[in-house]
Amino acid sequence: MIPTPDLSHLTKEDFEHVYEPAEDTFLLLDALEVDAQDLKNIAPTICLEIGSGSGCVLSFIGGILGPSTLYLSTDINPHACRCTRSTGAQNKVSIDPINVGFASPLYNRLKHAVDLIVFNPPYVPTFEDEVRGAQDTRDIQGSWAGGLDGMGVTGVFLEHVEELLSLHARFYLVAVKDNNLPKIQQNMLKKHGLQSEVVLQRRAGREHLFVLRFVRNVM
Numbered sequence: 001m002i003p004t005p006d007l008s009h010l011t012k013e014d015f016e017h018v019y020e021p022a023e024d025t026f027l028l029l030d031a032l033e034v035d036a037q038d039l040k041n042i043a044p045t046i047c048l049e050i051g052s053g054s055g056c057v058l059s060f061i062g063g064i065l066g067p068s069t070l071y072l073s074t075d076i077n078p079h080a081c082r083c084t085r086s087t088g089a090q091n092k093v094s095i096d097p098i099n100v101g102f103a104s105p106l107y108n109r110l111k112h113a114v115d116l117i118v119f120n121p122p123y124v125p126t127f128e129d130e131v132r133g134a135q136d137t138r139d140i141q142g143s144w145a146g147g148l149d150g151m152g153v154t155g156v157f158l159e160h161v162e163e164l165l166s167l168h169a170r171f172y173l174v175a176v177k178d179n180n181l182p183k184i185q186q187n188m189l190k191k192h193g194l195q196s197e198v199v200l201q202r203r204a205g206r207e208h209l210f211v212l213r214f215v216r217n218v219m
């Protein structure tokens, strides 16, 4: 069993501004643990987390893959970037956080060079102006506000993720039933040649959570 990262250095005040790991985070950790041996076999050179929040997920991946992988993260929230770096340090994983939306500065520089991407996005359906406000404010609201079908933020990244993925790369995405998984899966296959399957799913209160794994369609 891979240990859950130590977050004891983060304070109540940190979690007023940064997403505290919850059921969605833990489902993603469980999915990565299911795939741990495959991930070790791929031996990623570059791993990127979009929306790293506390840094819990990337530190967990660091526990699977060890120090030969380069760990990059992005988050629109500057507090999250600070916490990601310190959580990495606390768990002996060297993480380089970038305070940007999505992976904007990396699309050209890391074209088809990233071997593992993970994204637990703000997936909660909200009013459209709420997602715009949250993206502008760059604070805790940006952790959940997802627009009408909860896809306002995820949808933007899905248009770009293929550009980053290397030949044998994997991309893990957290989603909820309201996001319309069949539609996501069909679009990604048709538009970007990425096939997907559900690695794990779990009910948590009113949410039905899923982790999707995308790989290139090699047909």
Ligand SMILES: C[S@@+](CC[C@H](N)C(=O)[O-])C[C@H]1O[C@@H](n2cnc3c(N)ncnc32)[C@H](O)[C@@H]1O
Residues within 6 Å of the ligand: 019, 020, 021, 022, 024, 025, 028, 050, 051, 052, 053, 054, 055, 056, 057, 074, 075, 076, 077, 080, 100, 101, 102, 103, 120, 121, 122, 123, 135, 139, 142, 143, 144, 153
């Ligand atoms: C649900 S939280 C997940 C945090 C962490 N990865 C976890 O699993 O606990 C979503 C994260 O995405 C970040 N985020 C929201 N919009 C983003 C964007 N456009 N680009 C990068 N990060 C974003 C939020 O600030 C937040 O940290």
